[in-house]
Amino acid sequence: xxxxxxxxxxxxxxSRPSMTAAELARELEVSERTVTRDAQALSEAGxxxxxxxxxxxxxxxxxxxxxxxxxxxxxxxxxxxLSGVPGALREMGLEDAASAxxxxxxxxxxxxxxxxxxTAAQRFHLDAPNWFKEPKTPVLLPAVADAVWDDRRVTARxxxxxxxxxxxxxxxxxxxxxxxxxxxxxxAGGGSFRVYRIDRFTAVDAGGERFEREPEFxxxxxxEERAEQFARSILRARVVVRLSPDGVRRLPYTxxxxxxxxxxxxxxxxxxxxxxxxxxxxxSEEVAHTQLTALGPEVEVLxxxxxxxxxxxxxxxxxxxxxxxxxx
Numbered sequence: 001x002x003x004x005x006x007x008x009x010x011x012x013x014x015s016r017p018s019m020t021a022a023e024l025a026r027e028l029e030v031s032e033r034t035v036t037r038d039a040q041a042l043s044e045a046g047x048x049x050x051x052x053x054x055x056x057x058x059x060x061x062x063x064x065x066x067x068x069x070x071x072x073x074x075x076x077x078x079x080x081x082l083s084g085v086p087g088a089l090r091e092m093g094l095e096d097a098a099s100a101x102x103x104x105x106x107x108x109x110x111x112x113x114x115x116x117x118x119t120a121a122q123r124f125h126l127d128a129p130n131w132f133k134e135p136k137t138p139v140l141l142p143a144v145a146d147a148v149w150d151d152r153r154v155t156a157r158x159x160x161x162x163x164x165x166x167x168x169x170x171x172x173x174x175x176x177x178x179x180x181x182x183x184x185x186x187x188a189g190g191g192s193f194r195v196y197r198i199d200r201f202t203a204v205d206a207g208g209e210r211f212e213r214e215p216e217f218x219x220x221x222x223x224e225e226r227a228e229q230f231a232r233s234i235l236r237a238r239v240v241v242r243l244s245p246d247g248v249r250r251l252p253y254t255x256x257x258x259x260x261x262x263x264x265x266x267x268x269x270x271x272x273x274x275x276x277x278x279x280x281x282x283x284s285e286e287v288a289h290t291q292l293t294a295l296g297p298e299v300e301v302l303x304x305x306x307x308x309x310x311x312x313x314x315x316x317x318x319x320x321x322x323x324x325x326x327x328x
Contacts (some may be wrong), residue, residue, distance in 0.1 A: 002038075005030070009038055010047060010061075018052065018060035035059075074113055088176050093142035129179030138181055138198040147171045147206040151213050153188055157203040158196060169196075170211040173219040177227075184222055186214075195226050231256055235281035239288050240303040242275045247298030254294050255280060277302070 005028055012027055013019060021032040028035065039059055042049045048062045129135040138144075147154045148171045157166050168188035175182045181198040188211070235256070243251060252260040259281050267278040282288040285307050292299050292311075301308045 006038055006042060009035075010042065010049075013049065013059060013061045014066060018058040020058040024059065074116065091137045091141055091181070092145035092174070094145070133179060135179045136199065138201065140201045140204045141181055141198055143204045143206060144171060144183055144198055144201070145174060147204070148174055148183075150206075151210050152206050153209045153211050155203075155205040155207070156196070156201055159200045159202060164202060170213075172213065172217055173222075174198075175219070175223050182223075184219060184226075193222065195223075228258070231258065232281075234283050235259060237282050237284050237288065238279055239282055239285070239292075239301060239307060240277065240279050241292065242277050242300040242302060243295075244298040245270075245274050247295050248276055250295060250298065255282070255291050275300075 021035045024035045025032045039049045050062045169185040171185045173184045183196045186193050263278045263280050267276045270276050
């Protein structure tokens, strides 16, 4: 445990000019006193850790000291090679840079770990696009990706309905969701953060002007929040249904899983037959019909009456089809 912490401390100091005891304590999840003891242990082991005294002091490595990645276990080395997404890197125009980085990492590993990239590739592959959809890489993705990496403002023209809109954007991050690329960007001049589908961009002009990135911006958290907002925003209708025990089990796989689970959590207790009545938020009556049809006889629509009548009519048609086949 301590050996792993000491290695992490060296790597932290190797990646930054200097760090205070408080910063190291936060990163290592230990006390500042433990940081002091670990720094002393590293120094005694021959690692040139130097402590700057004073209010603005801290710890740093001297003499250009660098460490080889000899502290990695095999599972850690394999996980390192899983951190890239080859298809996504290729689409962003970063395949060559990623390949060069992997070669450098491989060269720094112990000889016994240099097959980590091959063993990882044998065991894991990410196929991001949905089934039955031909993935298309947006033509302007490499230009947008360059601006994201360089923190450069862009003038983007994109389709919004039947019109085209021009915006000055500060591109913060890229997200690949089910084969579709999105840009999370801030409207230049202190505007709000928004999400744009890159395949709707018709032109992107990245000038030389850079923007000051907000250090607190958290791309995964931002995306999770916006994705949830979007999912909820399209659920504008509501239907009331009865579900059998099997219908309850299958519902999260048929509708939006978050909405389904929330609806089930608010449901009344099961009746004497084990059926549960729930109110479900749905995108529309048409979409609800398509989704609930997958549950077959495990669901009964109670409201709205128009949807109930639609299911009743289809049930009669199905019964007629099967009765004719059986000669009844």
